[in-house]
Amino acid sequence: MPLIPDSTAVTGAADKKTCLACGSEMGEHWAEASDIEYFTTDATYNYLRCCACDCLWIHPVPIAALAEIYPANYYSYASGGESAVVNIKNKLDKRFFRTLFRDIVGDSLRVLDVGGGSGTSLNLVRRADSRVSDTVVVDLDSGAQEVAAENGHSFFHGPVELFESDQLFDVILMLNLIEHVADPTAVMSKAHSLLKPGGRLIVKTPNWRSYDEVLFRQHSWAGYHCPRHWVLWTMPGFTTFATSCGLQVVSARYTQGAPFWAVSVLAMLAKRGLISVSAERPTASHPLFAPLAGFFALFDLLRMPFAHPSQMFFELTR
Numbered sequence: 664m665p666l667i668p669d670s671t672a673v674t675g676a677a678d679k680k681t682c683l684a685c686g687s688e689m690g691e692h693w694a695e696a697s698d699i700e701y702f703t704t705d706a707t708y709n710y711l712r713c714c715a716c717d718c719l720w721i722h723p724v725p726i727a728a729l730a731e732i733y734p735a736n737y738y739s740y741a742s743g744g745e746s747a748v749v750n751i752k753n754k755l756d757k758r759f760f761r762t763l764f765r766d767i768v769g770d771s772l773r774v775l776d777v778g779g780g781s782g783t784s785l786n787l788v789r790r791a792d793s794r795v796s797d798t799v800v801v802d803l804d805s806g807a808q809e810v811a812a813e814n815g816h817s818f819f820h821g822p823v824e825l826f827e828s829d830q831l832f833d834v835i836l837m838l839n840l841i842e843h844v845a846d847p848t849a850v851m852s853k854a855h856s857l858l859k860p861g862g863r864l865i866v867k868t869p870n871w872r873s874y875d876e877v878l879f880r881q882h883s884w885a886g887y888h889c890p891r892h893w894v895l896w897t898m899p900g901f902t903t904f905a906t907s908c909g910l911q912v913v914s915a916r917y918t919q920g921a922p923f924w925a926v927s928v929l930a931m932l933a934k935r936g937l938i939s940v941s942a943e944r945p946t947a948s949h950p951l952f953a954p955l956a957g958f959f960a961l962f963d964l965l966r967m968p969f970a971h972p973s974q975m976f977f978e979l980t981r
Contacts, residue, residue, distance in 0.1 A: 680711065680722055682715065682718065682894075683718075683720045683724070683845060683847060683894040684713065684720065684848070684894050684900070684904055685713060685715055685718070687713055687715035687716065689714040689715050690711035690712065690713055690714065690722075691714060692709060692711060692712075693709075693710045693711055693712040693880075694710045694884070695710070695883075696708055696710060696883040696884070696890075698732070698883075698890060699883045699926065699927075699930035699933075699946060700885065700888070700926055700946045701732075701736070701737065701942060701945050702941060702945075703731050703733075703734055703890075703942065704725075704728065704731060704890065708721050708722065708723070708725070708890050709721070710887060710889075716903065717899070717900045718894055718895060718896045718897070718904075719887075719894070720893060720894045720895075721887075721889070721890060721894070726845060732891055736943075738945075739780060753787060756784065756787050758791075760787055760791035761792065763863065763978070764794070764795075764834070766863075767834060767862070769794065771796045771797075772792065772795045772796065772797075772833040773796070773798075773799070773832045773833050774795055774798050774834045774835075775800075775828075775832045775836070776798070776799070776800050776836040777801050777802075777823045777835065777854065778801070778802055778837065778838070778843075779800040779802055779811075779816075780800065780802055780811070781807040781811045782798065782807075782811040782816040784838060785798040785816050786814055788836075798815070798816045799816060799818070799828070799832075800817070800818045800819070801818075801821070801822075801826050802818070803821065805820050823853050823854070824849055824850065824853050831857060831858060831859040832857055832859060832862060833862045833863070834862060834863050835864045837864065837865065838865070838866075838867040839868065840866075840868075841866060841868050841894075842868050842869060842888075842893065842895055843892065843893060844894075851904075851905065851908040851910065852908050852909070858981050860981055863913065863980055864979040866901075866905075867976050868896060868901065868974075868975055868977075869892065869895050869896075869973055870895075870896070870920075870973050870975045871886060871896070871973070872897045873920065873971055874966075874970055875920065875923055875924050875927060875972075875973055878927075879927040879931075882931060882934075883930060884923065884927055885923040885925075885927040885946075886927075886973050898915055898917070898971070898975055901915075902915060905979055909981060910980065910981055911980050912977060912978070912979060913979060913980050914976075914977070915975065915976070915977050915978075916975070916976050917974065917976075918963075918974045919959070919960045919963035919967070919972050920972045921959040921962075923974075924955070924956075925952050925955035926947055926952070928955055929946045929949055929951060929955065932951075933946070
Protein backbone atom coordinates (compact mmCIF):
# COMPACT_ATOMS: atom_id res chain seq x y z
CA MET A 664 0.00 0.00 0.00
CA PRO A 665 1.50 3.38 -0.90
CA LEU A 666 2.18 5.84 1.86
CA ILE A 667 -0.08 8.73 0.93
CA PRO A 668 2.06 11.88 0.97
CA ASP A 669 1.88 14.37 3.81
CA SER A 670 0.23 17.52 2.48
CA THR A 671 2.54 19.67 4.61
CA ALA A 672 5.72 17.99 3.43
CA VAL A 673 6.69 20.40 0.66
CA THR A 674 5.61 24.02 0.95
CA GLY A 675 4.73 25.43 -2.44
CA ALA A 676 5.49 22.19 -4.29
CA ALA A 677 2.11 22.23 -5.97
CA ASP A 678 2.90 25.44 -7.86
CA LYS A 679 6.64 25.35 -8.52
CA LYS A 680 7.97 23.69 -11.66
CA THR A 681 10.80 22.09 -9.72
CA CYS A 682 11.97 18.50 -10.09
CA LEU A 683 10.81 16.54 -7.06
CA ALA A 684 13.89 14.30 -7.21
CA CYS A 685 16.78 16.74 -7.63
CA GLY A 686 15.30 20.23 -7.30
CA SER A 687 16.31 21.34 -10.80
CA GLU A 688 14.11 23.82 -12.66
CA MET A 689 15.35 22.53 -16.01
CA GLY A 690 12.22 20.66 -17.05
CA GLU A 691 10.63 20.05 -20.44
CA HIS A 692 7.07 19.03 -21.19
CA TRP A 693 6.80 15.28 -21.69
CA ALA A 694 3.14 14.23 -21.63
CA GLU A 695 -0.36 15.07 -20.48
CA ALA A 696 -2.35 12.54 -18.48
CA SER A 697 -5.63 12.13 -16.65
CA ASP A 698 -7.09 9.60 -14.24
CA ILE A 699 -7.92 6.63 -16.47
CA GLU A 700 -8.25 4.19 -13.56
CA TYR A 701 -10.45 5.63 -10.80
CA PHE A 702 -11.84 8.75 -12.51
CA THR A 703 -11.42 10.79 -9.34
CA THR A 704 -10.96 14.06 -11.23
CA ASP A 705 -11.54 15.55 -14.66
CA ALA A 706 -8.29 17.48 -14.42
CA THR A 707 -5.42 16.97 -16.83
CA TYR A 708 -1.88 16.97 -15.43
CA ASN A 709 1.44 17.65 -17.08
CA TYR A 710 4.41 15.34 -16.69
CA LEU A 711 7.74 17.08 -17.09
CA ARG A 712 11.08 15.46 -17.83
CA CYS A 713 13.97 16.75 -15.75
CA CYS A 714 16.86 17.66 -18.04
CA ALA A 715 19.25 17.25 -15.09
CA CYS A 716 18.36 13.80 -13.70
CA ASP A 717 16.06 12.36 -16.42
CA CYS A 718 13.13 11.67 -14.07
CA LEU A 719 9.52 12.59 -14.76
CA TRP A 720 7.45 14.59 -12.30
CA ILE A 721 3.84 15.72 -12.20
CA HIS A 722 2.75 19.35 -12.38
CA PRO A 723 0.87 20.65 -10.59
CA VAL A 724 1.53 18.34 -7.63
CA PRO A 725 -1.97 17.57 -6.25
CA ILE A 726 -1.00 17.93 -2.60
CA ALA A 727 -4.35 19.42 -1.62
CA ALA A 728 -6.39 16.67 -3.29
CA LEU A 729 -5.20 13.55 -1.46
CA ALA A 730 -8.61 12.52 -0.13
CA GLU A 731 -10.00 12.91 -3.63
CA ILE A 732 -7.37 11.07 -5.67
CA TYR A 733 -7.10 8.08 -3.27
CA PRO A 734 -10.73 6.86 -3.23
CA ALA A 735 -12.18 4.33 -0.83
CA ASN A 736 -11.99 1.60 -3.49
CA TYR A 737 -8.28 2.23 -4.21
CA TYR A 738 -6.58 -1.09 -4.98
CA SER A 739 -4.16 -1.07 -2.07
CA TYR A 740 -6.99 -0.60 0.44
CA ALA A 741 -8.52 -3.91 -0.61
CA SER A 742 -7.88 -7.10 1.33
CA GLY A 743 -6.60 -8.86 -1.79
CA GLY A 744 -8.95 -11.84 -1.58
CA GLU A 745 -8.02 -15.36 -2.52
CA SER A 746 -8.03 -15.12 -6.32
CA ALA A 747 -5.66 -17.20 -8.41
CA VAL A 748 -3.77 -14.05 -9.44
CA VAL A 749 -3.29 -12.98 -5.81
CA ASN A 750 -2.18 -16.48 -4.80
CA ILE A 751 0.40 -16.60 -7.58
CA LYS A 752 1.68 -13.15 -6.66
CA ASN A 753 1.99 -14.14 -2.99
CA LYS A 754 3.97 -17.24 -3.87
CA LEU A 755 6.35 -15.22 -6.05
CA ASP A 756 6.74 -12.55 -3.37
CA LYS A 757 7.43 -15.19 -0.70
CA ARG A 758 10.13 -16.72 -2.90
CA PHE A 759 11.62 -13.27 -3.46
CA PHE A 760 11.74 -12.56 0.28
CA ARG A 761 13.26 -15.98 1.03
CA THR A 762 16.07 -15.29 -1.44
CA LEU A 763 16.59 -11.78 -0.11
CA PHE A 764 16.87 -12.81 3.53
CA ARG A 765 19.54 -15.41 2.82
CA ASP A 766 22.07 -12.58 2.67
CA ILE A 767 20.92 -10.93 5.91
CA VAL A 768 23.01 -11.89 8.94
CA GLY A 769 21.44 -12.27 12.40
CA ASP A 770 19.51 -14.62 14.64
CA SER A 771 16.63 -12.18 15.16
CA LEU A 772 15.60 -9.71 12.45
CA ARG A 773 13.59 -6.49 12.59
CA VAL A 774 11.65 -5.49 9.47
CA LEU A 775 9.91 -2.19 8.67
CA ASP A 776 7.39 -1.78 5.85
CA VAL A 777 6.89 1.86 4.84
CA GLY A 778 3.42 2.20 3.38
CA GLY A 779 2.74 -1.41 4.37
CA GLY A 780 -0.99 -1.06 5.05
CA SER A 781 -2.34 -3.95 7.06
CA GLY A 782 0.95 -5.87 6.81
CA THR A 783 0.30 -8.20 3.87
CA SER A 784 3.94 -8.14 2.75
CA LEU A 785 5.18 -8.56 6.31
CA ASN A 786 3.00 -11.66 6.67
CA LEU A 787 4.86 -13.16 3.72
CA VAL A 788 8.21 -12.04 5.14
CA ARG A 789 7.57 -13.92 8.39
CA ARG A 790 6.61 -17.06 6.46
CA ALA A 791 9.74 -16.74 4.31
CA ASP A 792 12.20 -16.49 7.22
CA SER A 793 11.59 -17.72 10.77
CA ARG A 794 14.25 -15.34 12.14
CA VAL A 795 11.93 -12.36 11.62
CA SER A 796 10.84 -11.49 15.15
CA ASP A 797 9.77 -7.84 15.02
CA THR A 798 7.66 -6.29 12.25
CA VAL A 799 6.51 -2.68 12.02
CA VAL A 800 4.18 -0.93 9.57
CA VAL A 801 4.27 2.81 8.86
CA ASP A 802 1.21 4.04 6.97
CA LEU A 803 -1.23 6.94 6.75
CA ASP A 804 -4.27 4.68 6.40
CA SER A 805 -5.73 4.53 9.90
CA GLY A 806 -8.16 1.85 8.75
CA ALA A 807 -5.27 -0.59 8.32
CA GLN A 808 -4.08 -0.32 11.92
CA GLU A 809 -6.51 -2.79 13.48
CA VAL A 810 -5.84 -5.49 10.88
CA ALA A 811 -2.08 -4.96 11.16
CA ALA A 812 -2.28 -5.40 14.93
CA GLU A 813 -4.33 -8.58 14.51
CA ASN A 814 -1.57 -9.85 12.21
CA GLY A 815 0.98 -9.22 14.96
CA HIS A 816 2.61 -6.09 13.54
CA SER A 817 3.35 -2.85 15.34
CA PHE A 818 1.79 0.13 13.57
CA PHE A 819 2.73 3.80 13.31
CA HIS A 820 0.00 6.01 11.90
CA GLY A 821 1.66 8.93 10.14
CA PRO A 822 4.37 9.89 7.63
CA VAL A 823 7.65 8.00 7.91
CA GLU A 824 9.50 11.28 8.42
CA LEU A 825 7.87 11.47 11.89
CA PHE A 826 8.48 7.83 12.81
CA GLU A 827 11.11 7.19 15.50
CA SER A 828 12.58 3.93 16.76
CA ASP A 829 15.14 3.20 19.48
CA GLN A 830 16.40 0.24 17.44
CA LEU A 831 17.52 0.09 13.82
CA PHE A 832 16.05 -2.29 11.24
CA ASP A 833 17.69 -5.16 9.39
CA VAL A 834 15.34 -4.75 6.42
CA ILE A 835 13.14 -1.85 5.28
CA LEU A 836 10.56 -2.36 2.54
CA MET A 837 9.42 0.48 0.29
CA LEU A 838 7.36 -1.30 -2.36
CA ASN A 839 5.59 0.97 -4.85
CA LEU A 840 5.91 3.86 -2.44
CA ILE A 841 8.62 6.36 -3.34
CA GLU A 842 6.90 7.46 -6.57
CA HIS A 843 3.88 8.65 -4.52
CA VAL A 844 5.64 11.21 -2.31
CA ALA A 845 6.29 14.91 -2.75
CA ASP A 846 9.71 14.84 -1.07
CA PRO A 847 11.41 11.55 -1.98
CA THR A 848 14.76 12.77 -0.66
CA ALA A 849 13.31 13.24 2.84
CA VAL A 850 11.72 9.77 2.75
CA MET A 851 14.90 8.05 1.55
CA SER A 852 17.05 9.93 4.04
CA LYS A 853 14.73 8.86 6.85
CA ALA A 854 14.98 5.25 5.71
CA HIS A 855 18.77 5.60 5.71
CA SER A 856 18.68 6.75 9.33
CA LEU A 857 16.50 3.78 10.37
CA LEU A 858 18.57 1.11 8.60
CA LYS A 859 21.30 -0.92 10.27
CA PRO A 860 24.74 -0.70 8.69
CA GLY A 861 24.82 -3.64 6.30
CA GLY A 862 21.01 -3.92 6.34
CA ARG A 863 18.83 -3.82 3.25
CA LEU A 864 16.42 -1.20 1.96
CA ILE A 865 14.23 -2.79 -0.73
CA VAL A 866 12.65 -0.39 -3.21
CA LYS A 867 10.23 -1.28 -6.00
CA THR A 868 9.36 1.60 -8.32
CA PRO A 869 8.39 2.14 -11.98
CA ASN A 870 10.87 2.56 -14.80
CA TRP A 871 9.42 5.13 -17.16
CA ARG A 872 11.75 4.43 -20.10
CA SER A 873 9.90 1.35 -21.29
CA TYR A 874 8.15 0.16 -24.43
CA ASP A 875 4.65 0.51 -23.00
CA GLU A 876 5.37 4.12 -22.00
CA VAL A 877 6.42 4.82 -25.59
CA LEU A 878 3.21 3.30 -26.95
CA PHE A 879 0.84 4.97 -24.47
CA ARG A 880 2.73 8.19 -23.74
CA GLN A 881 0.00 10.36 -25.27
CA HIS A 882 -2.81 8.20 -23.88
CA SER A 883 -2.30 8.55 -20.11
CA TRP A 884 0.09 5.58 -19.77
CA ALA A 885 -0.95 3.61 -16.70
CA GLY A 886 2.57 3.85 -15.27
CA TYR A 887 1.87 7.53 -14.65
CA HIS A 888 -0.95 6.27 -12.39
CA CYS A 889 -2.14 9.84 -12.79
CA PRO A 890 -2.52 11.77 -10.57
CA ARG A 891 -1.01 9.47 -7.89
CA HIS A 892 2.50 8.87 -9.22
CA TRP A 893 4.35 12.10 -8.66
CA VAL A 894 7.91 11.21 -9.65
CA LEU A 895 9.26 8.45 -11.89
CA TRP A 896 12.85 7.36 -12.51
CA THR A 897 14.96 5.29 -14.86
CA MET A 898 17.40 2.76 -13.44
CA PRO A 899 20.46 5.02 -13.87
CA GLY A 900 18.49 7.97 -12.51
CA PHE A 901 17.31 6.16 -9.39
CA THR A 902 20.81 4.79 -8.80
CA THR A 903 22.16 8.34 -8.77
CA PHE A 904 19.29 9.51 -6.57
CA ALA A 905 19.79 6.72 -4.00
CA THR A 906 23.53 7.43 -3.89
CA SER A 907 22.82 11.11 -3.23
CA CYS A 908 20.81 10.00 -0.17
CA GLY A 909 23.85 8.19 1.27
CA LEU A 910 22.84 4.70 0.14
CA GLN A 911 24.79 2.12 -1.84
CA VAL A 912 23.23 -0.05 -4.55
CA VAL A 913 23.73 -3.75 -3.79
CA SER A 914 21.69 -4.91 -6.77
CA ALA A 915 19.26 -3.50 -9.31
CA ARG A 916 17.06 -5.37 -11.74
CA TYR A 917 14.04 -4.93 -13.91
CA THR A 918 10.80 -6.82 -13.45
CA GLN A 919 7.56 -7.14 -15.35
CA GLY A 920 5.08 -4.27 -15.48
CA ALA A 921 1.97 -6.20 -16.49
CA PRO A 922 -0.54 -4.02 -14.57
CA PHE A 923 0.60 -0.93 -16.51
CA TRP A 924 0.12 -2.74 -19.81
CA ALA A 925 -3.29 -4.11 -18.80
CA VAL A 926 -4.72 -0.81 -17.54
CA SER A 927 -3.36 1.09 -20.56
CA VAL A 928 -5.00 -1.35 -22.98
CA LEU A 929 -8.31 -1.35 -21.08
CA ALA A 930 -8.35 2.45 -20.99
CA MET A 931 -7.81 2.52 -24.74
CA LEU A 932 -10.68 0.07 -25.27
CA ALA A 933 -12.91 2.17 -23.00
CA LYS A 934 -12.02 5.33 -24.90
CA ARG A 935 -13.20 3.63 -28.09
CA GLY A 936 -16.44 2.55 -26.44
CA LEU A 937 -15.63 -1.16 -26.57
CA ILE A 938 -15.80 -1.72 -22.80
CA SER A 939 -17.26 0.17 -19.84
CA VAL A 940 -15.27 1.43 -16.84
CA SER A 941 -16.19 4.02 -14.21
CA ALA A 942 -15.38 5.34 -10.75
CA GLU A 943 -17.58 2.60 -9.31
CA ARG A 944 -15.94 -0.03 -11.51
CA PRO A 945 -12.26 0.99 -11.84
CA THR A 946 -10.22 -0.17 -14.79
CA ALA A 947 -8.28 -2.72 -12.73
CA SER A 948 -11.58 -4.26 -11.58
CA HIS A 949 -12.68 -5.09 -15.11
CA PRO A 950 -12.96 -8.86 -15.83
CA LEU A 951 -10.40 -8.52 -18.63
CA PHE A 952 -7.74 -7.10 -16.30
CA ALA A 953 -6.52 -10.42 -14.89
CA PRO A 954 -6.11 -12.24 -18.22
CA LEU A 955 -4.46 -9.21 -19.79
CA ALA A 956 -2.10 -8.88 -16.82
CA GLY A 957 -1.19 -12.56 -17.09
CA PHE A 958 -0.49 -12.24 -20.82
CA PHE A 959 1.65 -9.13 -20.44
CA ALA A 960 3.55 -10.57 -17.46
CA LEU A 961 4.66 -13.41 -19.73
CA PHE A 962 5.35 -10.95 -22.55
CA ASP A 963 7.59 -8.82 -20.31
CA LEU A 964 9.44 -11.82 -18.90
CA LEU A 965 10.18 -13.15 -22.39
CA ARG A 966 11.46 -9.81 -23.67
CA MET A 967 13.39 -8.88 -20.51
CA PRO A 968 16.77 -10.07 -21.88
CA PHE A 969 16.36 -7.65 -24.80
CA ALA A 970 14.39 -4.70 -23.43
CA HIS A 971 13.63 -2.93 -20.16
CA PRO A 972 10.12 -3.46 -18.73
CA SER A 973 8.41 -0.84 -16.60
CA GLN A 974 9.19 -1.92 -13.02
CA MET A 975 12.46 -2.01 -11.06
CA PHE A 976 13.74 -3.61 -7.84
CA PHE A 977 16.64 -2.13 -5.89
CA GLU A 978 18.53 -3.55 -2.93
CA LEU A 979 20.22 -0.70 -1.10
CA THR A 980 22.43 -0.55 1.96
CA ARG A 981 24.25 2.00 4.11
